[in-house]
Amino acid sequence: MAFFSTEGLSISFGGLKALADVSIDVQRNSISAIIGPNGAGKTTLFNCISGIYRAQQGRIIFKDKEIHRLPPHKIAALGIARTYQNVELFAHMTTMDNLMLGRHLFLKTGLLSGATLFHSRSRSARDEIANRDRVEQIIDFLELQAARNEFVSNLPFGTQKKVELGRALALEPELLLLDEPCAGMNVEEKQDLMIWLKDIQEEFGITCLLIEHDMSLVMEISERITVLNYGRKIAEGTPDQIQNDPQVLEAYLGGDDRAEN
Amino acid sequence: MDMKRSHYEDIRLFSSRVVFAWFLVFAGVLVSYPFAASWLGKNYYIYMANYMAINVIVAVGLNLLVGYAGQISLGHAGFFGIGAYGTVLLMTKLQVPFVLALPLAGLAAAGFGFLLGLPALRLEGPYLAVATLGFGLTVTQIIGRWDLFGGRQGLHAPPLALGPVTLAGDFNLYWLIVPTAVVMTMAARNITKTKVGRAFVAIRDSDVAAHTMGVNLTYYKTLAFAVSAFYTGVAGGLYAFALGFIEPQTFNLMLSILFLSMVVVGGLGSIFGSVVGAMLLSLLNLKLASVHTLPFLGPVLLQLSESWFTVSGLPNFQYIVYGLIMFLIIVFEPLGIFGFWIRTKIYWKSYPF
Ligand SMILES: Nc1ncnc2c1ncn2[C@@H]1O[C@H](COP(=O)(O)OP(=O)(O)OP(=O)(O)O)[C@@H](O)[C@H]1O
Ligand SMILES: [Mg+2]
Numbered sequence A: 001m002a003f004f005s006t007e008g009l010s011i012s013f014g015g016l017k018a019l020a021d022v023s024i025d026v027q028r029n030s031i032s033a034i035i036g037p038n039g040a041g042k043t044t045l046f047n048c049i050s051g052i053y054r055a056q057q058g059r060i061i062f063k064d065k066e067i068h069r070l071p072p073h074k075i076a077a078l079g080i081a082r083t084y085q086n087v088e089l090f091a092h093m094t095t096m097d098n099l100m101l102g103r104h105l106f107l108k109t110g111l112l113s114g115a116t117l118f119h120s121r122s123r124s125a126r127d128e129i130a131n132r133d134r135v136e137q138i139i140d141f142l143e144l145q146a147a148r149n150e151f152v153s154n155l156p157f158g159t160q161k162k163v164e165l166g167r168a169l170a171l172e173p174e175l176l177l178l179d180e181p182c183a184g185m186n187v188e189e190k191q192d193l194m195i196w197l198k199d200i201q202e203e204f205g206i207t208c209l210l211i212e213h214d215m216s217l218v219m220e221i222s223e224r225i226t227v228l229n230y231g232r233k234i235a236e237g238t239p240d241q242i243q244n245d246p247q248v249l250e251a252y253l254g255g256d257d258r259a260e261n
Numbered sequence B: 001m002d003m004k005r006s007h008y009e010d011i012r013l014f015s016s017r018v019v020f021a022w023f024l025v026f027a028g029v030l031v032s033y034p035f036a037a038s039w040l041g042k043n044y045y046i047y048m049a050n051y052m053a054i055n056v057i058v059a060v061g062l063n064l065l066v067g068y069a070g071q072i073s074l075g076h077a078g079f080f081g082i083g084a085y086g087t088v089l090l091m092t093k094l095q096v097p098f099v100l101a102l103p104l105a106g107l108a109a110a111g112f113g114f115l116l117g118l119p120a121l122r123l124e125g126p127y128l129a130v131a132t133l134g135f136g137l138t139v140t141q142i143i144g145r146w147d148l149f150g151g152r153q154g155l156h157a158p159p160l161a162l163g164p165v166t167l168a169g170d171f172n173l174y175w176l177i178v179p180t181a182v183v184m185t186m187a188a189r190n191i192t193k194t195k196v197g198r199a200f201v202a203i204r205d206s207d208v209a210a211h212t213m214g215v216n217l218t219y220y221k222t223l224a225f226a227v228s229a230f231y232t233g234v235a236g237g238l239y240a241f242a243l244g245f246i247e248p249q250t251f252n253l254m255l256s257i258l259f260l261s262m263v264v265v266g267g268l269g270s271i272f273g274s275v276v277g278a279m280l281l282s283l284l285n286l287k288l289a290s291v292h293t294l295p296f297l298g299p300v301l302l303q304l305s306e307s308w309f310t311v312s313g314l315p316n317f318q319y320i321v322y323g324l325i326m327f328l329i330i331v332f333e334p335l336g337i338f339g340f341w342i343r344t345k346i347y348w349k350s351y352p353f
Helices: A042-049 A072-078 A095-102 A111-115 A123-141 A157-170 A187-202 A215-221 A239-243 A246-258 B007-011 B017-039 B043-068 B076-094 B098-120 B125-145 B169-193 B195-205 B207-212 B217-243 B253-266 B271-289 B297-308 B317-332 B336-349
Strands: A004-013 A016-026 A031-035 A057-062 A080-082 A175-179 A207-211 A224-229 A232-237 B160-162 B165-167
Touching (some): A016 A031, A016 A224, A031 A042, A042 A080, A042 A175, A042 A207, A072 A080, A072 B207, A080 A157, A095 A123, A095 A157, A095 B195, A123 A157, A157 A187, A187 A207, A187 A215, A215 A239, A224 A239, A224 A246, A232 A239, A232 A246, B017 B043, B017 B169, B043 B076, B043 B169, B043 B253, B076 B098, B076 B125, B076 B217, B098 B125, B098 B160, B098 B217, B160 B169, B169 B195, B195 B217, B253 B271, B271 B317
Parallel strands (some): A031 A224, A175 A207
Antiparallel strands (some): A004 A016, A004 A057, A224 A232, B160 B165
């Protein structure tokens, strides 16, 4: 049994089939990628996995548990975290508070103990401090020190992407979904990201599933690649297999008419 | 600003000695104020302070809902009424002592807040505004028609006994109302610095992201309504005694709008702003209610009003002013007084340059 899998996932919006019978398998502690032209249904697949959309057909199984009927916060509690293509940060919070929200499921402070935060040994203060220590490690890991107390809306897009990655890591997920993690990053930031992803996989033992348009990064980092086109899975395999797949070449070269949406 | 501060420093109530010193000064003023006022023979000033403190509680509670959690409510006069009537009725009909009746009435308001929060799970913006508006109007109607609530005649507040002592008069009430306001404000500030407050803001900024980070939207949205209603209910309970008498007409839509203006004027998402906004608008409300007695301006406004708006004088003059203030704030300084304060602080920090 795979660590994570979808079976025959289908969803349509109006007449448009955004996902048609998509089945994928992800091995524990691997890095896998999903690629495909614009509008192929990649983000829609992530939205189904994290519970934002409910697939009309098919099943999603995570560690032998069916999760496709669960609401997003329960899916998060099982250990699936994600980032967003266009960054969904909490714009009026600092980097620190964004990451602290990532600790939401670990914090035990309720309303009353929070309201009575009057000294450093109160229950809520100890809870906050312990979790801040954890967040501090993530800040060090992603080199976000300079952004710690900045409101995230004032940060450049590349840094916002990093904050969002940090927030997802703060949830201590077992499966991390990354939607175009290096969009808007410069070459140097992309290099860093590549190294971090390796660390996330090897040191933290987190399984990564990423959507990415940057083919050199995808080919270098992922063990398995799934290709979507018009909501269908048209190929899957190792980077070598994918690079030489005639259907994939066809989708990328012939599908240009939809590239602009 | 990348200096690593000790974690407790980030969240503690008094973020520096300077803040603590200011708090002591403020506390000193609060303690000496009623003595100074009664020494001057201005008992009315103490009533004003009580009235302000009550509105501070409402504004702080409402800001948790509107400014932090990003929900709207045009029905908070309803919670205020539930708190006021609840406290008085618990004491007169069931002989519950005040120390229990007030929090119980607050909890009753919170219960209604929870119920009102349920539609908020599906409604947004204008739709939620209408739903909460309906709630506020319903409360006024029910209170006005039910004999238990004294009907249109209203109810008198019973004597207020705190254990062996009976609090009567503005001077005595001050020592109940103002400390309650201070404690509840500090508690609200602590909430905003911890898990629950962060979840509120997260829902406001991006409910999708909050949801996928494990925030239970149903729980936290209804909690925001309940907490906010609790604050407002407690304030209503205190109001019954500050005024000595309550009637259904008090808890009307205009009161809900006044509450909302306090929050907007002070600054959405700022506890400090709510305190200042509530104090300013309370003062303005008391002053404007008697605007027709002003020399020169009074008669002119009265005439203007009689020829253009109404034949009955200036009963709604306040609301025209609030409307104008809200409009100006939203256009020129969306962060309210808090935004103004932040900009002045930045200005003075870089002053000579
Ligand atoms: N909520 C929705 N309502 C209607 N149509 C939608 C919705 N979400 C996605 N779609 C449609 O489903 C198709 C797949 O969209 P999706 O965002 O999954 O593509 P993608 O593969 O992530 O593309 P890109 O590379 O541009 O991000 C698109 O045609 C899109 O317009
Ligand atoms: Mg996408």
